[in-house]
Amino acid sequence: MTISTLVPKLTSEQKFMLSVIVVNAGNYLYNLLLGRILGPEMFADAALLITFLLVLSFVAMTFQLATAKFSVLFENATFKSFIALIYKYAGITGTVIGAAMVVFSGELQQLFNTKSSLMFTIFGLGVPVYFIMSVNRGFYQGTKRFEKLAWTYQGEMFSRLAITLLLIFTITTVSSSILVVIGIFASFFFGLLPFKKEHFVLKVKNVLSKEQSSQISKFFVLTAFYELTQIIINNSDILLVKHYFPEYDAGLYASLALIGRVVYFVTWMFVMLLLPAVIEKKKLGEATAPILVKYVGYVVGLASVVVLGCYLFPELAIHLLFGDAYLSMAPLLWKYAVATALFAVSNIFAYYFLSLDQYMPVVVSGLLGISQILLIVFFHSSLLEVVVVQIIAMAVLLVIQLIYFFFKK
Known part of the structure; x- marks a missing residue:
């Protein structure tokens, strides 16, 4: 049961606004609990991971907004060609960025004075999934399917909150930064749902005109x-x-x-x-x-x-x-x-x-x-x-x- 289905009398836009408030409150609670549980010194590394997540969301937002805009403007074969193209480039971009984080994890550790380089490696492995997720969200945003868009944000937030807290309270032998990044990594997969899998077709004939491209x-x-x-x-x-x-x-x-x-x-x-x-x-x-x-x-x-x-x-x-x-x-x-x-x-x-x-x-x-x-x-x-x-x-x-x-x- 999601927030969207609990208030059937509201419009889809109003449900989405309510969902965003709940998601932001959940993300805020996540940050606050980490700050209280870990204390200032250990929270510094966790806050760096949260900052990396925000940076990733802004980079991936390019794909989401482009998908949203041209989901409004394009139709039929033109749209199918466009969505296949955007998924392809989102996957490539996510893979390149994620691989760079894995390769340069040691340098990132030195640059930001963290206790572990493994946290950057795990984060990098999840980056391609996040980019695919953003294209999926862009389609729901552009076509004004705000209830499904809300579900993707709720799934990401609730899973990250629950998984991270579960790991922190049950595993005491692993660094807190590693547990936090595992929670972030897992939440990307929950954020994929509901996934419009019929759009995820990489081999589609390109019918876009030069002007459209x-x-x-x-x-x-x-x-x-x-x-x-x-x-x-x-x-x-x-x-x-x-x-x-x-x-x-x-x-x-x-x-x-x-x-x-x-x-x-x-x-x-x-x-x-x-x-x-x-x-x-x-x-x-x-x-x-x-x-x-x-x-x-x-x-x-x-x-x-x-x-x-x-x-x-x-x-x-x-x-x-x-x-x-x-x-x-x-x-x-x-x-x-x-x-x-x-x-x-x-x-x-x-x-x-x-x-x-x-x-x-x-x-x-x-x-x-x-x-x-x-x-x-x-x-x-x-x-x-x-x-x-x-x-x-x-x-x-x-x-x-x-x-x-x-x-x-």
């Missing part, structure tokens, strides 16, 4: 570039802090990031709903700006509530979520939430323009993502300084996105 390539390359900027903006701070600061401080910062990023996780569902809606409106020749305004309003409202809560009750939030061992991060909590909120709002604008084949905001996001890395590289004398430079970079990004929107409209 060019359209796919252009969207794919620019989406990949934007997802790369999201990886940089969302995860570079944790990776750099893990590199520059001691394990204890890195664990503390990871807890701060997980609480502050609740804004991003909560608002991500609007991006999932925005893309197919905007593409469909554009296809029908209807106005798309009202959809953007509606979702921006939702994101701003939710972000404001989270930031205000972090400002008024920082110690209570950290005490309840991670425990007293992480209380030293309380003064930074609302500041980090502000940086995440600014990015969440600008993210809505970027995906809106991306769905309309307007790519200047994507380029701007890339430049600001690189700027954020450089700012942290040069200004990391304290964790406060790391947070402040992120606020500056994200504020500039949002201002530019707003200027571009009003200029276009």
